[in-house]
Amino acid sequence: MALSFLDRSRTVAPPDWSRWLVPPAALAVHLAIGQVYAWSVFKPPLEGSLGLSGTQSALPFQLAIVMLGLSAAFGGTLVERNGPRWAMFVSMTCFSSGFLISALGVATEQFWLVVLGYGVVGGVGLGIGYISPVSTLIKWFPDRPGMATGIAIMGFGGGALIASPWSAQMLEWFGTGSGGIATTxxxxxxxxxxxxxxxxxxxxxxxxxxxxxxxPVEQAGGRTIAVSANNALRTPQFWLLWLILCLNVTAGIGILEKASPMITEFFRDTAMPVSAAAAAGFVGLLSLTNMLGRFVWSSTSDVVGRKNIYRMYLGVGALLYLAIALTTNSSTLVFVLCAALILSFYGGGFATIPAYLKDLFGTYEVGAIHGRLLTAWSTAGVLGPLIVNAIADSQEAAGKQGPDLYGMSLLIMMGLLIVGFVANEFVRPVHPRFHEPGVGGSEGATAGDPAKEGR
Amino acid sequence: MTEQRSEEPGGSATSPVAERRRGLLVLAWLWVGLPFAYGAFELARKLVQLFGA
Structure with missing residues (x-):
């Protein structure tokens, strides 16, 4: 049967298979699904041709992100059971079908089909695709799990980099009417x-x-860890990492969400105001550092250890927020450098979390555990913009301008990172009572303090 | 334990299978590397336009 091609048993590598073939396989999925962050390219043409408001045209994207979190959380166990090829096939089918259904929706001017296609069906493709290569990469690179997952998750950041100019170019070729959008x-x-x-x-x-x-990986004579996804939820370590990811992402989104208006407002009344075009370049720069941070910092964690790298993301991140709050609009360079570093830590936080999970829970069901942890992302996706926008609005209503609009938000973000830093200090190896009996060998990770894991 | 001698880039095995694997490796990285390079180039162009002007 053709579908047996997807079976986990059919994906076991022959002895001469190169493990360096697995990262491009993962990237093929992550670079594609990373397109979701370039949805904004479709917004103005959709609004023009279907007569939608900005809120309505954002609906497919928002629903896709919600479905990403839900399908990663609830589909993780299925992904572990059926293997990465099945998961990638499901992701490919859903993500592509999402576009095809949306094309039909635009061609027939039925916007609900776009919401259903891109948002629901495509969103499932995002969630399953995001977690599909994680545990496989960790198993292939037990000596460099941070680097391996960093490559894949960098791909998710890079997807928009490709899709944004490519989609814009196609809309230019085919037109921005409903026929052109549908063809695109x-x-x-x-x-x-x-x-x-x-x-x-x-x-x-x-x-x-x-x-x-x-x-060889330090396994000989070492105790191995194998914690199931259900058991992981009962450990304080899972919830500490959930909190850390949530706070780190919230702090990053705080800048990412308002990057363009923030830099413009900050330097509005200075000798060197930032133009709208330069602000757009600043947003591009942040995307780049967000993407590079995923690879660079996650790879670095293989050398310095996971706990130490999160100390940097959270501790140095808090200091960077403080630097922006204190220097306000005295230096564009300091502002841009601090923001770029914060965004690189934001990306690094995403990319390093699977390796942190592997250190604590082993590779037994790390994909499923990672999927459940991604609910922290969904929560942060709501929290971050909510905090920054609400505070900026209230400060504006109080008659404040320029850097004063964001001073409070910056201090709140700093506070969140400090809480995350403290939470990270409480992370300890998982108690053996949560380990799966009789599971070990190459399926497990060597037990140890996460601070010393990953040489 | 199964060891993979030809599995790191630049491995020394020269059998036809190893040759094919190397070709596949190059093809696979080009498959993802070229679109990525296109995206990075477009971003660099935008940054130069915006900050360099």
């Missing part, structure tokens, strides 16, 4: 199906007795 979406569906197909075909899981070349 149709092409997106077909092209992403083919592009993600490489991941489906290429992904392999290592054989149970496989070990990485070179220095």
């Amino acid at each position: 979406m149709l092409v997106h569906g077909v092209v992403y199906f083919g592009f993600m197909g490489l991941g489906v075909v290429l992904v392999r899981v290592p054989a149970p007795d496989w070990t990485p070349p070179g220095t």
Whole structure:
């Protein structure tokens, strides 16, 4: 049967398979689904051709993000059970179908089909696709899990980098009327199906007795960790990491959400005001540092340890927020550098979390645990913009201008990061009573303090 | 334990299978690397336009 091609048993790698083929398989999926952050390219044409408001045209994106969190949380166990090829196939089918259904919706001027297609069906593709390669990469790179997941999750950040100019170019070719948008979406569906197909075909899981070349992973004589997803939810470590991710993401989104108006307002009454064009460039720069931070900091965590890298994300992040609050509009360079570093820590926080989970819970069901932890992302996605926008609005109503509009938000973000920093200090190895009996070997991770994990 | 001798980039194995694997490796990285390079180039162009002007 053709579908047996998707079975986990069919994806076990032959002995001469290169593990360096797995990151491009993961990237084929993550670079595609990262398109979601370029949805804004479709907003103005959709509003023009279907007569929608800004709030309405944002609905497919918002629903897609909600579905990402839900499907990652509830589909994680299925992904673990059925394997990465099945998961990538589901992701490819849903994400591409989402575009095709949306194309039909735009062509027939039925906006609900766009919401259903891109938001619901495509959103499931996002969630399953996001977690699909994580545990596989960690199993292939037990010696460098931070780097491996950093590559894939960097791809999610890079997806918008590709989709944004590409989608804009296609809309220019096909037109921004309903026919042009529908054709553009149709092409997106077909092209992403083919592009993600490489991941489906290429992904392999290592054989149970496989070990990485070179220095063996410290397993001989070591106690191994294997915690199930259900048990992980009962540990304080899971909820501490949930809190850390939530606070780190909230603090990052605080800047990301308002980057353009923030820099413009900050320097409005100075000798060197920031133009709208330069503010757009600032947003581009933040996207770049967000993406690079995912790879650079996550890879660094393999050397310095997960706990230490989160000390940096949260502790140095808080100091950077303080620096912006204190220097206000005295230096554009300081503002841009601090914001760029904060965004790199934001990306790093996302990319390093799977390796942190692996250190604490082992690789047994790390994909499912990661999926459940992503609910912290959904929560932060609401919290971050809510805090910054609400405070900026209230300060504006109080007649404040310039940096004063954001002073309170910056201090709140700093406070959130300090709480995250303290939470990180409480992270300890998981108690053995939560471990799965009789599971170990290559399926587990060596027990140890996360601060010393990952050399 | 199964060890993979030819699995790191630049591995020394020269069998036809190893050759094919190397070709596949190059193709796979180009598959994801080229679109990524296009995106990075477009962003760099935008940044130069905005900050360099």
